Structure formats: C-alpha cells, structure tokens
Amino acid sequence: MKNAPDLSAQIAKSIRDAIVSGDLDVGERLPSEAELSDQFSVSRSTVREALKRLAAQSLIRTQRGATGGAFVNRLRFEDAYGQQITTSALLLSMNAVDFTTACEARFALERACAPLSAARRTADHLATMRAEITRQSQPGLSDESFCASDVAFHRALVDGAGNPVLSYQLAGAVEAIEPLMNMITFTARSRDHIIKLHTQITDALDAQDAAKVSDLLQELADYTADLGCHVADQKPMKP
Amino acid sequence: MKNAPDLSAQIAKSIRDAIVSGDLDVGERLPSEAELSDQFSVSRSTVREALKRLAAQSLIRTQRGATGGAFVNRLRFEDAYGQQITTSALLLSMNAVDFTTACEARFALERACAPLSAARRTADHLATMRAEITRQSQPGLSDESFCASDVAFHRALVDGAGNPVLSYQLAGAVEAIEPLMNMITFTARSRDHIIKLHTQITDALDAQDAAKVSDLLQELADYTADLGCHVADQKPMKP
DNA sequence: CATTTTTCATTTGTCAGACATTTAAATGTC
DNA sequence: GACATTTAAATGTCTGACAAATGAAAAATG
Numbered sequence A, B: 001m002k003n004a005p006d007l008s009a010q011i012a013k014s015i016r017d018a019i020v021s022g023d024l025d026v027g028e029r030l031p032s033e034a035e036l037s038d039q040f041s042v043s044r045s046t047v048r049e050a051l052k053r054l055a056a057q058s059l060i061r062t063q064r065g066a067t068g069g070a071f072v073n074r075l076r077f078e079d080a081y082g083q084q085i086t087t088s089a090l091l092l093s094m095n096a097v098d099f100t101t102a103c104e105a106r107f108a109l110e111r112a113c114a115p116l117s118a119a120r121r122t123a124d125h126l127a128t129m130r131a132e133i134t135r136q137s138q139p140g141l142s143d144e145s146f147c148a149s150d151v152a153f154h155r156a157l158v159d160g161a162g163n164p165v166l167s168y169q170l171a172g173a174v175e176a177i178e179p180l181m182n183m184i185t186f187t188a189r190s191r192d193h194i195i196k197l198h199t200q201i202t203d204a205l206d207a208q209d210a211a212k213v214s215d216l217l218q219e220l221a222d223y224t225a226d227l228g229c230h231v232a233d234q235k236p237m238k239p
Numbered sequence C: 001c002a003t004t005t006t007t008c009a010t011t012t013g014t015c016a017g018a019c020a021t022t023t024a025a026a027t028g029t030c
Numbered sequence D: 001g002a003c004a005t006t007t008a009a010a011t012g013t014c015t016g017a018c019a020a021a022t023g024a025a026a027a028a029t030g
Helices: A007-020 A033-040 A044-056 A077-094 A099-120 A123-137 A143-159 A164-176 A188-206 A210-234 B007-020 B033-040 B044-056 B077-094 B099-120 B123-137 B143-159 B164-176 B188-206 B210-234
Strands: A060-063 A069-072 B060-063 B069-072
Touching: A007 A033, A007 A044, A007 B044, A007 B077, A033 A044, A044 A060, A044 A069, A044 B007, A044 B044, A077 A164, A077 B007, A077 B077, A077 B164, A099 A143, A099 A164, A099 A188, A099 A210, A099 B099, A099 B164, A123 A143, A123 A188, A143 A164, A143 A188, A164 B077, A164 B099, A164 B164, A188 A210, B007 B033, B007 B044, B033 B044, B044 B060, B044 B069, B077 B164, B099 B143, B099 B164, B099 B188, B099 B210, B123 B143, B123 B188, B143 B164, B143 B188, B188 B210
Parallel strands: none
Antiparallel strands: A060 A069, B060 B069
C-alpha cells in the first residue's frame, strides 16, 4: 500500500521546495554534487538524478568547469511557453479532448484579451497582424503555413493586451490546438472568410472598438468550430 | 558557440518526441534501461538520467520488478494542475510581476468563463459556491483561510463552465496569485464587501444572467486590485 | 487435480569508484 | 604586462556491483 518515492524524487522535492519558498535565490549556486551527496547521505548518482529532474523543469541549469555547478534558474516566460505548449498539446491528445471543447476554450480566453488589447495595442502589433493577413492571402499557401500564420496573428492580438501573464496563459491555449487545426482542409472560400474576419478584427482594434473585436472573435469562433466539427466527429487525434 | 547538450538531455528529447508524436502510445512500455543503453550506445546511468527527466514531466512512470519498466503515462488534467500552478507561481515571483498585472490577467480569464458558466453551471457548483460564502462569513477566519476559500469559490465558478481545458488554464491563473493575495490584510469591511459580491455573483449565475456575472466580476476585480495596490507598491514578493 | 509455497529471472533503485572533459584561476615565462 | 602552461574543481560518462521488488514459473502439498 505504501508507495515510498525514490530517493532521487525526495531530494528533488526537497530542493524544489527550497527554490519555490525562496530559500534559494535566483542565480544562487547549489552545493556541488559531492557536497549534496554528503548532506543527503546518498550516492552521487542519486543526487545527479535528482538534479536532472529539476533541470527538466527548468528550475536549475548546470555549468561545467572550475566555477561550475548547478544554479537556480530564472524561469522566464519564454522558457515556460514551450513546456506549456507541449503539456497542453499532450493533454488534448491523451484525453481525447474534442475540437469543439478546445476551440471553445481558446476563443473564450482570447475574447478575454480583446478589451485590453483594444486599449493598449501598439502600432507594432497592428503591423504584425496586417503582415500575417497578407501572408494568409497568398495563393498556394499550404494548410500548415496558413495555420502557422493564423497562430502568429492571434499571438499578436494577445500580446497587444500588454500583459505577459495573459500572453503566457494564452500561448498554451492558442498553440496547443494548432495540430488539431492542421487537420482542417481550408477551402479557398473558408480562407477568404477567415481573412475577412481577421481584417475586420484588426480594423476594430485599430479603432479601439473593444465590443466589435469581441463580437468578431465570437463570429470567428463559431465559424472555426463549424469548420472543424466534422474533423472531430471522425476521431479525436491520430490515425 | 556550440552548446552540445548532455547525452541524457538528447536521449530524453528523443524519447519525448516519440511520445508527443504518438510513436509511443499511452500505457506502452519502453525498452528496459539495459536495452536502451544498448540502443543509444550509452551507459545505464545516462539512460537513467534521461528517464528521470521524463518522469519529472509526468511523461513516464516507472515500476520495479519482473514485469516492471518505464511506461508512457497518461497525462491527466489533475496531474497537470500542480505543475501549472507551481510554474505560474514561480513565474510571478521570479519575474517580479506586480499584483495589478497578475490580478488583471486572472480576472480577465475568469470573466471569459462567465458566459459559459452562466449557461451550464449545475446545482452542485452553486452549492459549492454558497458553502464557501458561508465559510468566508465565519468570524475569526485567518486571512490565509479566507484566501483559500476565495480560491475554492472561484474554482467552482470556473468549473461551472464545464470545459476541462478552461479549468486547467484557469487553475494556474487563479491559484498562482494566492500567495500574493495572502499578503493582503482583509479588514472586516473589505471581507463584507467581497462576500456581498460573491453572493451577487452566485445569484446571477443561478439566474443565468451572464452579463450581470461579468459586470460583478469586473467590480470584484477593481476592488481587489485596489485592496492590493499598496501591497504591490512596497515590494513584489518576499521580505 | 487444485492449491499453496518456493524458487527464480527480470527490472529498477542505489552505491562506489574511476576516468574524461570543461573551465577558470593560479602560475610560470618572455 | 601579455601570453602560455599548469592545476584544481566541477560536471559528464562509464563500469561493475548489489539490493529490492515483483510477477511468473516450478515445485511441493493436500
């Protein structure tokens, strides 16, 4: 019944707690592997396995050489994006989340950014969005490239809110369903419709018309869900 | 210039890619450590370090014994919550995100759930919310307990949307700022105000009045930001 | 034959020691 | 002082060994 965790897991938890509680500061150097083996009374291999666990979570980085060692890593938003996206994508595929649910979550979160983005978007954000619209209009663009541009467009919209926490949270939601989106075959007509909505959204953001942005996003959400519904009907993921 | 990653990191990436791409199915057993050392032409220790990295991300679980080994783990939403919350909390503290920004993100996301929750909340969700309101009304409740109950209340609100992806995303946003909220000293009067808003929100959800829920959440957001602004002024985290 | 017990092979967890590699500081040389 | 060399400290990797868990096969038992 008892499920005693491995020593390496225990040690990892111990160090992780020290980092989360602020007992270990960002940039601070941990004791060397040899010292840690002494402190915890385990072998160096066990300590190393613990450190690898922490490294996998980007909590520490290691450096070789005389002044090397393991250092508490400053967790940056950009670093966390990747893990967030990977985790979200796995959650969707492994739990057979259907396209409709994923889509609903994505656009609900995105609409949450709309008012903030309407108020704060810079000329830079608008320029990025218009550039992506131009890319999306190119004939002969593959479905994958179209989706990638779509992600970039929405990313700019979210970043326009000027809140890094929101950008981080949305990264998972927006990018994780890209694989699902990629399964959609975009006809020329559906592309035209999406591009038209993208243009209207950009214009509304330009005019700082939050309500209109919100409405247009809702329309885009409904349209996208509609496009993807037969994809989801067939199978959640993976043939 | 070249930054050759460790062998264990390379091997971890290799196996991780196989999992993400669906090359390795959920529940499938990986080759034994000895076999993997042969396949990758490295020592068993190196393979083990790679496996520990994957275990830290909940991608695999290991089991001892004759039929044991490393198995591809089904990543569950509940498992991902914890990591999500830890990561979000670290991001906030390590990047000196101020209370206002975190609060803004949190309530923006929560308002995104309001329409869905108004439409779908069950009697169960409403009951949980009213139970937490009762707890919050108890005199002599510590600030920490008040905050914990606050989190539970909002958790129920979000869960009411009936979208696991939203619940997962929100878990990070709502729970990660609990440490920041805990720094606020809640006077009896501010508690009364918050409880009043919670009651009104619950009533509006009961009546399925999405617009009203949204407005009330906005009011709560403004009030909370106001309460916390002097806390943020002093210092981002940690005394 | 059915059931229980024992043995056994397999696999992960841990340890100890060795050597290779990297890195910066200390030292030596001009 | 500038440059080359040595050295010490640290992580990265390998090897071999044993402990512990665990399910399956073999053996003993009724």
